[in-house]
Amino acid sequence: MLQQLFTPSVQHTLDLIGIFVFAISGALLAVRKNFDVFGIAVLAEVTALGGGLFRDLIIGAVPPAAFTDLGYFLTPLLAALLVFFLHPQVERIQTGVNVFDAAGLGLFCVSGTTKAYEYGLGLTASAALGLATAVGGGVLRDVLANEVPSLLRWDRDLYAVPAMVGATMVVLCIRFDALTPVTSGIAVVTAFVLRLLAMRFHWRAPRAWNRRSTVREEDPAKATA
Template identity: 75%
Template sequence: MDSFLSPSLQHWLDLTGIFVFALSGALLAVRRNFDVFGMAVLAAVTGLGGGLFRDLVIGAVPPAAFTDLGYALTPLVATVIVFFLHPEVERITKAVLVFDAAGLGLFCVTGTLKAHEYGLSLTSSAVLGLATAAGGGVLRDVLANEVPSLLRWDREVYAVPAVVGAAATALLIHGDRVNPVTMTGTAVLAFVLRLLALRYGWRAPRAWNRRSARPDES
């Protein structure tokens, strides 16, 4: 199994993704008025959920979250930071979305890379990159009793930026152009696409000629 990035760089990219996703989970817990234990649980699930799913699928067992102390401690650090330094309530929602977008960008790249390193095809690697990026956010929303952003038509596009980032990573692998600069650029691309979707209200289309007697729900 050839590694595209050095183990040290891959490790720090993973920790960075876990941290920013964990921040979004802890901030959502504050908005939902959870206690400190609930904050820690939501931070851990958000930061580690997608990576755990990826590692189980590709057979990287036991998952890194259970063998590397840094993976377990990072969500706790994020929880402590949010517990003491969270922004004013009216600004929490925006902070959640920004950190979530950052995690989405990082994990669609690292998830695709690791899946391909374990022998998956480029297409399967990109799919697993999407699952890595979106999995933690889906679990976070479910535990917070919210419909996952991934499934809501009335929320700005969520999966599309991750799909773009994962697909771009797969293309870079195919062209043997993987390096820290290109991977950073790909993560930033997915991040910016998500922020633009939030800024301009981009949404995925619903069923053609949709008919429903029920009013739209938000």
């Protein structure tokens, strides 16, 4: 069994904080899309828990933690309620929400990778599931809101790449028998800082090589017609 980065109680608290912040982002998108209160709650739940649910189902950790821990299920509802009544105020602190979201990204990519490996997956598969844990909820959120997932759009700051780096650091540490609370913490901080730098300097992934500038961008309105 691999060493835990934090004690179970601290890990649980950090999980709830990450879930809460992810849920905020889902609820805010629902408000922008003019969803009703049920839609806000659904998008909050899916964003917060989607990645972890996918991971747990893949590795056979059933029933998933989201259904065995009431706190995991109720926390997104609390975030949805907050956004329902106070969304103008929450929008004004979006920068702060993004910082906590980046912290959740770093924590979940590392904890997801570690959990997948503990359940018997190989290094590559564990890293992939660590990435899915971190970004899966956001993908489901965007799909339900009828948007191209943010991590697939060239005009959005890097999101999946920091999570990939964090997950890769974890599996490399496992490979060389160097995974400790310290090295796990370094992986979390690395993913967190990379995401912050991407937001600060608007780092984006390159598009197709030798892409001709005369090719027009696809019109989102026509794409959904």
